[in-house]
Amino acid sequence: MQEFTLEELKKYNGKNGNPAYIAVNGKVYDVTNNSHWKNGEHHGYEAGNDLTEPLYNKSPHGDKVLSKIKQVGVIKKD
Template sequence: MKSYTKQQLALRNGQDKPEIWVAYQGIIYDLTHSRLWKNGKHYEHWAGQDLTEELFDAPHTANVFLKFEAVGKLINQDDFNSR
Protein backbone atom coordinates (compact mmCIF):
# COMPACT_ATOMS: atom_id res chain seq x y z
CA MET A 1 0.00 0.00 0.00
CA LYS A 2 1.38 3.40 -0.93
CA SER A 3 2.27 5.89 1.82
CA TYR A 4 1.18 9.53 1.95
CA THR A 5 2.00 12.42 4.28
CA LYS A 6 -0.59 14.72 5.82
CA GLN A 7 0.45 17.35 3.29
CA GLN A 8 -0.22 14.97 0.40
CA LEU A 9 -3.53 13.91 1.94
CA ALA A 10 -4.55 17.56 2.32
CA LEU A 11 -4.40 18.03 -1.46
CA ARG A 12 -7.05 15.31 -1.95
CA ASN A 13 -9.80 17.57 -0.64
CA GLY A 14 -12.05 17.61 -3.71
CA GLN A 15 -10.92 21.10 -4.65
CA ASP A 16 -7.11 21.20 -5.06
CA LYS A 17 -7.30 17.76 -6.69
CA PRO A 18 -10.46 15.91 -7.76
CA GLU A 19 -9.91 13.06 -5.29
CA ILE A 20 -11.78 13.10 -1.99
CA TRP A 21 -9.71 11.23 0.58
CA VAL A 22 -9.80 11.01 4.36
CA ALA A 23 -7.69 9.08 6.84
CA TYR A 24 -8.88 6.99 9.76
CA GLN A 25 -6.49 5.20 12.13
CA GLY A 26 -3.58 5.51 9.72
CA ILE A 27 -5.42 4.26 6.62
CA ILE A 28 -6.47 6.59 3.80
CA TYR A 29 -9.84 5.98 2.15
CA ASP A 30 -11.09 7.21 -1.21
CA LEU A 31 -14.54 8.80 -0.79
CA THR A 32 -14.56 10.44 -4.23
CA HIS A 33 -17.72 8.67 -5.38
CA SER A 34 -19.67 9.07 -2.14
CA ARG A 35 -22.81 11.16 -2.59
CA LEU A 36 -22.34 12.36 1.00
CA TRP A 37 -18.95 13.95 0.29
CA LYS A 38 -19.75 16.29 -2.60
CA ASN A 39 -17.16 19.05 -3.06
CA GLY A 40 -15.05 17.49 -0.31
CA LYS A 41 -17.41 18.36 2.53
CA HIS A 42 -19.58 16.14 4.74
CA TYR A 43 -21.58 18.14 7.28
CA GLU A 44 -18.88 19.99 9.28
CA HIS A 45 -16.04 17.72 8.09
CA TRP A 46 -13.64 18.44 5.24
CA ALA A 47 -11.82 15.93 3.06
CA GLY A 48 -8.05 15.79 3.00
CA GLN A 49 -7.82 15.30 6.76
CA ASP A 50 -7.32 12.60 9.38
CA LEU A 51 -10.78 12.07 10.90
CA THR A 52 -9.72 9.59 13.59
CA GLU A 53 -10.48 11.92 16.50
CA GLU A 54 -13.65 13.29 14.93
CA LEU A 55 -15.31 9.89 14.52
CA PHE A 56 -16.07 9.76 18.24
CA ASP A 57 -18.75 12.43 17.70
CA ALA A 58 -20.18 10.86 14.53
CA PRO A 59 -23.63 9.23 14.45
CA HIS A 60 -22.07 6.15 12.81
CA THR A 61 -19.25 3.72 13.60
CA ALA A 62 -15.94 3.14 11.85
CA ASN A 63 -17.65 0.39 9.85
CA VAL A 64 -18.67 3.14 7.42
CA PHE A 65 -15.13 2.96 6.01
CA LEU A 66 -15.65 -0.67 4.94
CA LYS A 67 -17.69 0.68 2.01
CA PHE A 68 -14.68 2.52 0.58
CA GLU A 69 -11.37 1.58 -1.00
CA ALA A 70 -8.27 1.93 1.16
CA VAL A 71 -5.76 3.72 -1.06
CA GLY A 72 -2.80 4.22 1.25
CA LYS A 73 -1.23 4.64 4.65
CA LEU A 74 -0.83 7.96 6.42
CA ILE A 75 2.76 8.57 7.54
CA ASN A 76 4.47 11.54 9.09
CA GLN A 77 6.78 13.74 7.02
CA ASP A 78 9.95 12.50 8.81
CA ASP A 79 9.20 8.90 7.80
CA PHE A 80 8.60 10.03 4.22
CA ASN A 81 11.88 11.96 4.08
CA SER A 82 13.91 9.04 5.41
CA ARG A 83 12.88 6.72 2.54
Template sequence: MNLTLEELSYYDGREGRRAFAAVDGVIYDLTDSLLWVEGTHRRFLAGRDLTEEFYRCHPGFFVLSRFPVVGYLVE
Protein backbone atom coordinates in the same frame (compact mmCIF):
# COMPACT_ATOMS: atom_id res chain seq x y z
CA MET B 1 0.19 4.76 -1.61
CA ASN B 2 1.73 6.26 1.51
CA LEU B 3 1.09 9.94 2.23
CA THR B 4 2.14 12.44 4.86
CA LEU B 5 -0.49 14.77 6.32
CA GLU B 6 0.81 17.51 4.05
CA GLU B 7 0.47 15.30 0.96
CA LEU B 8 -2.98 14.12 2.08
CA SER B 9 -4.18 17.73 2.20
CA TYR B 10 -3.95 17.88 -1.62
CA TYR B 11 -6.73 15.29 -1.90
CA ASP B 12 -9.45 17.60 -0.63
CA GLY B 13 -12.11 16.79 -3.25
CA ARG B 14 -12.15 20.30 -4.68
CA GLU B 15 -11.62 21.42 -8.27
CA GLY B 16 -11.77 17.85 -9.59
CA ARG B 17 -9.26 16.38 -7.11
CA ARG B 18 -9.97 13.04 -5.37
CA ALA B 19 -11.39 13.22 -1.83
CA PHE B 20 -9.28 11.20 0.60
CA ALA B 21 -9.45 11.09 4.40
CA ALA B 22 -7.46 9.15 6.98
CA VAL B 23 -8.78 7.32 10.04
CA ASP B 24 -6.38 5.44 12.31
CA GLY B 25 -3.60 5.80 9.74
CA VAL B 26 -5.62 4.25 6.90
CA ILE B 27 -6.48 6.49 3.93
CA TYR B 28 -9.91 6.04 2.36
CA ASP B 29 -11.16 7.33 -1.01
CA LEU B 30 -14.47 9.13 -0.43
CA THR B 31 -14.67 10.61 -3.92
CA ASP B 32 -17.55 8.54 -5.28
CA SER B 33 -19.80 8.96 -2.25
CA LEU B 34 -22.90 11.05 -2.81
CA LEU B 35 -22.50 12.26 0.77
CA TRP B 36 -19.10 13.84 0.09
CA VAL B 37 -19.71 16.71 -2.33
CA GLU B 38 -16.68 18.81 -3.22
CA GLY B 39 -14.78 17.12 -0.37
CA THR B 40 -17.30 18.09 2.31
CA HIS B 41 -19.68 15.97 4.39
CA ARG B 42 -21.60 17.84 7.07
CA ARG B 43 -18.81 19.65 8.92
CA PHE B 44 -16.06 17.25 7.85
CA LEU B 45 -13.50 18.09 5.19
CA ALA B 46 -11.55 15.66 3.02
CA GLY B 47 -7.77 15.87 2.83
CA ARG B 48 -7.35 15.46 6.57
CA ASP B 49 -6.88 12.95 9.36
CA LEU B 50 -10.42 12.54 10.69
CA THR B 51 -9.64 9.94 13.38
CA GLU B 52 -10.77 12.05 16.32
CA GLU B 53 -13.92 13.29 14.56
CA PHE B 54 -14.80 9.79 13.40
CA TYR B 55 -14.70 8.33 16.90
CA ARG B 56 -16.90 11.12 18.23
CA CYS B 57 -19.56 10.66 15.54
CA HIS B 58 -19.58 7.03 14.42
CA PRO B 59 -20.08 3.91 16.53
CA GLY B 60 -18.01 1.60 14.33
CA PHE B 61 -15.98 1.04 11.24
CA PHE B 62 -18.87 -0.36 9.20
CA VAL B 63 -19.19 3.10 7.67
CA LEU B 64 -15.62 3.04 6.40
CA SER B 65 -15.90 -0.47 5.00
CA ARG B 66 -17.89 1.00 2.10
CA PHE B 67 -14.91 3.01 0.89
CA PRO B 68 -11.78 1.77 -0.86
CA VAL B 69 -8.50 1.87 1.04
CA VAL B 70 -5.95 3.75 -1.06
CA GLY B 71 -3.01 3.88 1.31
CA TYR B 72 -1.59 4.69 4.69
CA LEU B 73 -0.60 7.82 6.56
CA VAL B 74 3.12 8.14 7.23
CA GLU B 75 5.21 10.62 9.18
Protein backbone atom coordinates in the same frame (compact mmCIF):
# COMPACT_ATOMS: atom_id res chain seq x y z
CA MET C 1 -0.61 0.82 -1.23
CA GLN C 2 0.35 4.44 -1.57
CA GLU C 3 1.89 6.24 1.42
CA PHE C 4 0.90 9.80 2.32
CA THR C 5 2.16 12.32 4.81
CA LEU C 6 -0.57 14.40 6.44
CA GLU C 7 0.72 17.34 4.40
CA GLU C 8 0.37 15.37 1.13
CA LEU C 9 -3.11 14.25 2.14
CA LYS C 10 -4.27 17.89 2.17
CA LYS C 11 -4.01 17.95 -1.65
CA TYR C 12 -6.80 15.36 -1.84
CA ASN C 13 -9.55 17.68 -0.67
CA GLY C 14 -12.14 17.00 -3.39
CA LYS C 15 -11.87 20.55 -4.77
CA ASN C 16 -10.93 21.73 -8.29
CA GLY C 17 -11.04 18.22 -9.75
CA ASN C 18 -8.87 16.65 -7.03
CA PRO C 19 -9.94 13.32 -5.53
CA ALA C 20 -11.32 13.36 -1.97
CA TYR C 21 -9.37 11.24 0.52
CA ILE C 22 -9.72 10.98 4.28
CA ALA C 23 -7.50 9.29 6.85
CA VAL C 24 -8.77 7.21 9.76
CA ASN C 25 -6.48 5.27 12.10
CA GLY C 26 -3.54 5.58 9.71
CA LYS C 27 -5.48 4.31 6.69
CA VAL C 28 -6.42 6.51 3.72
CA TYR C 29 -9.84 6.10 2.11
CA ASP C 30 -11.19 7.44 -1.19
CA VAL C 31 -14.54 9.20 -0.66
CA THR C 32 -14.49 10.94 -4.06
CA ASN C 33 -17.58 9.21 -5.42
CA ASN C 34 -19.33 8.64 -2.10
CA SER C 35 -22.79 10.21 -2.23
CA HIS C 36 -22.40 11.55 1.32
CA TRP C 37 -19.32 13.59 0.35
CA LYS C 38 -20.15 16.57 -1.88
CA ASN C 39 -17.21 18.68 -3.12
CA GLY C 40 -15.00 17.08 -0.48
CA GLU C 41 -17.31 17.96 2.41
CA HIS C 42 -19.49 15.91 4.75
CA HIS C 43 -21.39 17.44 7.70
CA GLY C 44 -18.83 20.23 8.08
CA TYR C 45 -15.77 17.99 7.73
CA GLU C 46 -13.40 18.33 4.80
CA ALA C 47 -11.55 15.68 2.84
CA GLY C 48 -7.78 15.88 2.89
CA ASN C 49 -7.67 15.49 6.66
CA ASP C 50 -7.29 12.87 9.37
CA LEU C 51 -10.83 12.37 10.65
CA THR C 52 -10.08 9.68 13.24
CA GLU C 53 -11.14 11.79 16.23
CA PRO C 54 -14.45 13.06 14.82
CA LEU C 55 -15.37 9.63 13.44
CA TYR C 56 -15.02 7.94 16.80
CA ASN C 57 -16.12 10.78 19.09
CA LYS C 58 -18.79 12.65 17.13
CA SER C 59 -20.15 10.44 14.36
CA PRO C 60 -23.34 8.47 15.02
CA HIS C 61 -22.19 5.61 12.76
CA GLY C 62 -18.58 5.18 13.94
CA ASP C 63 -16.23 3.20 11.73
CA LYS C 64 -18.74 0.69 10.36
CA VAL C 65 -19.10 2.81 7.19
CA LEU C 66 -15.43 2.35 6.34
CA SER C 67 -15.97 -1.25 5.23
CA LYS C 68 -17.87 0.15 2.21
CA ILE C 69 -15.14 2.64 1.23
CA LYS C 70 -12.04 1.73 -0.78
CA GLN C 71 -8.74 2.07 1.05
CA VAL C 72 -6.14 3.65 -1.23
CA GLY C 73 -3.18 4.06 1.10
CA VAL C 74 -1.70 4.59 4.51
CA ILE C 75 -0.25 7.51 6.43
CA LYS C 76 3.55 7.45 6.56
CA LYS C 77 4.97 6.91 9.98
CA ASP C 78 7.82 9.24 10.95
